[in-house]
Amino acid sequence: MSVAEPALVVVAVLAVWELLARIGVLPSSIPAPGSIVSSLASDMQTSRLWNGVLDSVGAWAIGLGIVVVVGVPVGVLLGSSRVLYAATRHTVEFLRMIPSIAALPLLVFVYGVGFQLTVVLVVLTALWPLLLQSMYGVHDVDPVARDTARVYGLGRGRVFARVTMPSVAPYVATGLRLSGTIALVVAIATSLVVGGSGLGALIASASNSGQNPLMYGRILLAGILGLILTGALIAAERRLLHWHPSQRQASS
Amino acid sequence: MKATRRWGILGLELATPIVLIALWWALSAHSSSPYFPPLKDIVHGFFQTWKGSNLTTDLLPSVLRFLVGFAIALLAGISIGLLLGLSPRARRDLSPLTEFSRALPIAALVPVGLVILGPGATMEIALIAFGCVWPILVASTDGVRGVDPVLLDTARAYGLSRRQRIRTVVLPAALPQIAAGVRIAIGIGIATMVIANIFGATSGLGYFVIQAQQSFDVLGTWAGLLMIGLIGVLANGLYLIVQHRLLAWHRGWRASTEGS
Numbered sequence: 001m002s003v004a005e006p007a008l009v010v011v012a013v014l015a016v017w018e019l020l021a022r023i024g025v026l027p028s029s030i031p032a033p034g035s036i037v038s039s040l041a042s043d044m045q046t047s048r049l050w051n052g053v054l055d056s057v058g059a060w061a062i063g064l065g066i067v068v069v070v071g072v073p074v075g076v077l078l079g080s081s082r083v084l085y086a087a088t089r090h091t092v093e094f095l096r097m098i099p100s101i102a103a104l105p106l107l108v109f110v111y112g113v114g115f116q117l118t119v120v121l122v123v124l125t126a127l128w129p130l131l132l133q134s135m136y137g138v139h140d141v142d143p144v145a146r147d148t149a150r151v152y153g154l155g156r157g158r159v160f161a162r163v164t165m166p167s168v169a170p171y172v173a174t175g176l177r178l179s180g181t182i183a184l185v186v187a188i189a190t191s192l193v194v195g196g197s198g199l200g201a202l203i204a205s206a207s208n209s210g211q212n213p214l215m216y217g218r219i220l221l222a223g224i225l226g227l228i229l230t231g232a233l234i235a236a237e238r239r240l241l242h243w244h245p246s247q248r249q250a251s252s
Numbered sequence: 253m254k255a256t257r258r259w260g261i262l263g264l265e266l267a268t269p270i271v272l273i274a275l276w277w278a279l280s281a282h283s284s285s286p287y288f289p290p291l292k293d294i295v296h297g298f299f300q301t302w303k304g305s306n307l308t309t310d311l312l313p314s315v316l317r318f319l320v321g322f323a324i325a326l327l328a329g330i331s332i333g334l335l336l337g338l339s340p341r342a343r344r345d346l347s348p349l350t351e352f353s354r355a356l357p358i359a360a361l362v363p364v365g366l367v368i369l370g371p372g373a374t375m376e377i378a379l380i381a382f383g384c385v386w387p388i389l390v391a392s393t394d395g396v397r398g399v400d401p402v403l404l405d406t407a408r409a410y411g412l413s414r415r416q417r418i419r420t421v422v423l424p425a426a427l428p429q430i431a432a433g434v435r436i437a438i439g440i441g442i443a444t445m446v447i448a449n450i451f452g453a454t455s456g457l458g459y460f461v462i463q464a465q466q467s468f469d470v471l472g473t474w475a476g477l478l479m480i481g482l483i484g485v486l487a488n489g490l491y492l493i494v495q496h497r498l499l500a501w502h503r504g505w506r507a508s509t510e511g512s
Binding site: 187230 | 269346348363468485
């Protein structure tokens with residue numbers, strides 16, 4: 001019952017849409033769902049599409065990976081010193097407010113059009129939020145827990161591994177989830193605007209050649225990718241943080 | 253003692269950006285890199301660009317479209333979000349549609365906007381509104397779901413009408429969550445403002461910055477970058493001021509309960 005009703009709504013919406021398109025109420029700029037799905041299905045048998053998907057998703061994943069590998073240690077470092085924290089917090093907050101897409105035209109000069117450009121832009125999008133989250137995570141370590149660990153004779157390394165990192169992890173997961181979404185927008189936008197071989201460029205080329213059903217099909221795929229990738233980030237968050245109170249309600 | 257420490261921290265906070273800008277200025281002063289000209293030239297180019305007609309032909313239209321699109325998203329997102337939050341059945345039944353629309357990267361929809369609405373202000377406003385509405389809608393729905401049921405029952409027992417309950421209990425309780433959604437929407441909205449303005453447009457910020465890039469006008473590209481950055485900073489700054497005022501009671505309440 002709980003699954004049947006939402007599914008019914010989707011089917012009903014698609015049926016009405018299909019009907020309106022078939023009897024010609026909708027303009028040709030809005031093709032029927034059936035033709036969208038069938039052009040996506042035949043497009044999915046071409047390697048060009050999968051290369052485009054790999055290009056966009058790969059740049060997204062590598063960019064986020066770089067941000068985790070670089071941003072988290074730097075954030076932890078900046079957050080663990082009171083002086084560094086005070087000196088850098090507002091500067092990083094400021095940098096975070098600058099929309100990364102603003103840098104796209106300049107970066108085209110430096111990196112040209114291609115995979116590298118998308119990776120750099122994804123890094124610029126996700127770096128500042130993650131850096132900040134890591135700083136805040138370290139800053140918010142429960143002092144009682146830290147002092148207790150010290151009193152029990154844990155060395156610096158073990159306090160870091162047992163107390164500091166578990167406190168930082170939920171902040172990093174939240175930061176990654178938040179910036180992952182907009183990083184995907186940026187990854188698609190990059191090849192849409194400047195070309196290349198990403199999914200954005202494929203959508204643009206279908207649009208430029210007037211193949212509306214194909215264009216909608218590729219956009220549908222972008223939406224499905226969005227669902228999968230944000231779903232993966234949420235699943236990873238749950239899995240890595242299953243011990244954390246914020247996940248208790250969700251798992252039970 | 254405490255006061256001197258506070259001044260020390262403030263000094264540190266101010267020192268970092270000043271040092272960074274000074275470093276940039278000094279290190280770029282004799283730069284021969286074509287893409288990273290001396291900061292002095294960048295600043296000069298910025299004022300040259302934005303003191304003239306570009307201000308009214310490119311900057312103003314983009315900002316207005318952002319504001320209109322964002323306002324539509326704010327109204328629609330909060331009202332629909334509240335309704336969905338109050339009705340578990342509607343929320344569940346529409347969840348496939350809302351989840352998909354939320355996950356769809358807004359940039360991918362620019363060609364759809366072009367096909368259906370054609371280039372121009374209407375298309376840009378529609379895309380900005382569509383991109384911004386989902387984070388606000390989802391945050392409002394989640395915010396309403398988190399309302400203390402005892403509080404709602406109490407309001408009902410005291411005979412508050414549905415409208416009064418929404419205004420005095422539901423909305424305030426959901427406000428912190430809504431504020432978090434609004435902040436995400438600002439980021440998406442500004443990105444959409446730029447991206448949507450690149451295709452088929454003949455004026456606007458996105459058009460300006462892409463034109464500058466394609467004609468290898470490095471100083472123009474920098475001027476566009478800095479202006480978009482400035483808008484991002486202003487929008488976020490404005491958000492922080494409003495959020496600070498709207499949620500002052502919330503922080504006070506939290507401080508008092510956590511302190512006890």
